[in-house]
Amino acid sequence: MRSHLRIPERFSGTKGRIVSLAVIIILIILLPLVANNYVKEVITNAFFYMILALGLNIVIGYAGLVDLGYAAFFAVGAYTTGILTKAGLNFWLTIPIAVIFSLIAGVVIGGPTLRLRSDYLAIVTLGFGEITRITARNLKITGGASGLVGIRKPSLFGYPLTHSSDFYYLFFILVVLAAIVAFRLHNSRLGRAWQYIREDEDAAAAMGIDPVRTKLYAYMLGAVFGGVAGSFFAVKMTAVSPETFAFTQSAMILMAVILGGMGKLAGAILGAMVLVLFPEVFRTIGQSRQLVFGIVLIIIMIFRPQGLWPERRN
Template identity: 45%
Template sequence: MNRIDGWIAGLCAALLLVAPLLLNAYWVDVLNSVGLYALLALGLNLILGEAGLFNMGHAAFYAMGAYTAAILNTRYQIPILWTLPLSGLVAGLFALAVARPVVHLRGDYLLIVTIGVGEIVRIALVNDVFGITGGANGIFGISRPNFFGFIIRQPQQFFYLIWGFVALTIFLLLRLKQSRFGRALNYLREDAVAAEGSGINTAYYKLAAFGLGAFWAGMAGCLFAAKMTIISPESFSFWESVMLFMIVILGGAGSIPGVLLAAFLVIGLPELFREFSSARMLVFGLVMMVMMVVRPQGLLPARGRRFG
C-alpha cells in the first residue's frame, strides 16, 4: 500500500467513523446494510476472488449462520453475540461438507451446484426442516445484542458493531493475503495444474477457502439476525447470492477496496434512486453486461503482488 492509498483509506475510515453523527437513522441503517453486505462479499471474495471458485450459493452459508444464531438465541436463550463464533462454525462446516464432493468440478459446473445448494437450503428452511426453522414465517423474537451490559438497539449503535467487525475483517484479510495461504490461493486461481505441480495441495486449499469464506458468511448471518430480530427464508434467496457475486465481480475479484466500493454502489446507490426502484434491477442487469465489455477486471482491480 503506497502513501496515497493510505491517505484515501484513512479518509474513508474517518468519514465512516463520524457518519452516524451526521446522518439520520434511515441512512445509518442503509450504511449498516452496506456493512453487512461488505462482510458477506469479503467472505465470498476469498472463495471467488482469491481462489477463483465460482460460488453462487453464498446466501446458503449466510442463512446457516443466521438460523444457527436465531435458534440458539430463541430456544436456549444464549446471548446473540455469544453465538457469533458458533454461527460461523456451523456455516463453515456445512460449506466443507457440501464442497467436499464437488470442489473439483470445472468452473461453471461448480457455479450450478452452488446455486442448487442455495436453493435446497432455502426450500429446506421454508419446509421447516427438523421443525426448528419456523417455515416460511421464519424465526422472530431474537434478542438484542448485549455488549457487556450495554444493549445495542439504535441503528447508530449497530453501525459501530457492524463496521467494527468489517474493519477487523479487512485487517485479517490483508494479513491473509500476504501470507503463504493467500499466495497459494492466487496460484490456484491462475493455474491450478501448475499449482498442483509446485506442491500445493489444491483440494485442501480450495476447501479451506470455501470453509473460511462460509465461516465469515455465517458470522455475518449472526449479525444480521441480531440487527433484524426477525429472519425468514426470503432474506436468503438466490438473488442474494447473485447480488454478492456481482459485488465481488464489479468491484474487482480479489481486491478488498474494490469489494468495499462495490458494496457501497450496489447496496447504497439504489437507495438514492428510490423513486425509480422498480427499474433498478433492470439497470443492474445492464450495468453487468456493459461492465463485462468495458471493464471486465472490475472497478478497482487487484494489483499484482510486490515483494521486498
C-alpha cells in the first residue's frame, strides 16, 4: 500500500542540519588523532576566538551596541586567574572569581555609559579597553610591563592538562557550552528584548522595556564570556602580558563577528574560524598573506556586507 504521508520541508531541513553538525563534531573529535601539534594549536586558537566572538556577538549582534574594548574583559579574566593561581589557589576555583570580576567590569563600563549612543559609546568602550591595559601595565600585582609568567597549568581529576590535545578538547567543550548558552539567550525573553532594542530603542521603551537595564545585561553577559575565555587562556599560555590586550585584539574579535554575520550564532563561529585559519593557510607566502587577507576581507564586505552567515530578519 502506497503511503501518502509527506515529511514537512522544515523537518527534513532540520534533520539535514543535525546530520551535518554531527559529522562536523565527529571530525573535530577525531582530528587530534591524525593532526600534528601545529594544526592542533591553530584549531585551539580558533576555538578561543570563537568563545570571544560569541560573547561579543551578544553585545553587538543581539543588543546592537558598540564595544571597541572587549579585550578588557578578556584581560580581567586572564589576570584574575593568573594572580590567584600564582598565589596557590586551584585553577578551577579561580573561574567563579574571574566571572564575578568580569561582571563587575561589565557594570563599571555599562552602568554610566549605556545612556550614550553611537560614536560616543564607541569612544567610551575604546577608552575603557586602553585604561584596563595601561593599568595592568603599571600595577605591581599584575607583573607590570613584563606581565605574569610561570602560571601553572591545571589538572582535571588528577590528570595534568599539559599536552596540546588536552587544551584542544578543553576549548572545544567551552565552545559547545558557550554556543548553547548563546543560543538559549537568543531565544529567551531577554534575547527578544535585546532584539527590540537593536531595531528601535524608542519603540522598545514604549513597550515597557527598560533600555538601560536590558543593555547592561548584554554587557554583563558578554563580559562573562570574555572573562572565562581569559581564564583558560592564562593557564594555556602560562603567561599573561599587557600587550596581549591591545586594541588590535578587540578589533580582531569585532572583525570576526562582523565577518561572520552580526546576530547569528553560527556566523560568529564561522567568522572566528576564517579569521584564524585563513592567515595560517597562506603562511607559505610570507608577509604577503596579510595583504591577501585584507583584500579578501574587502571583497567579502563588498559582496556580502551582512557577513558570511547573516541573521535572517523578518
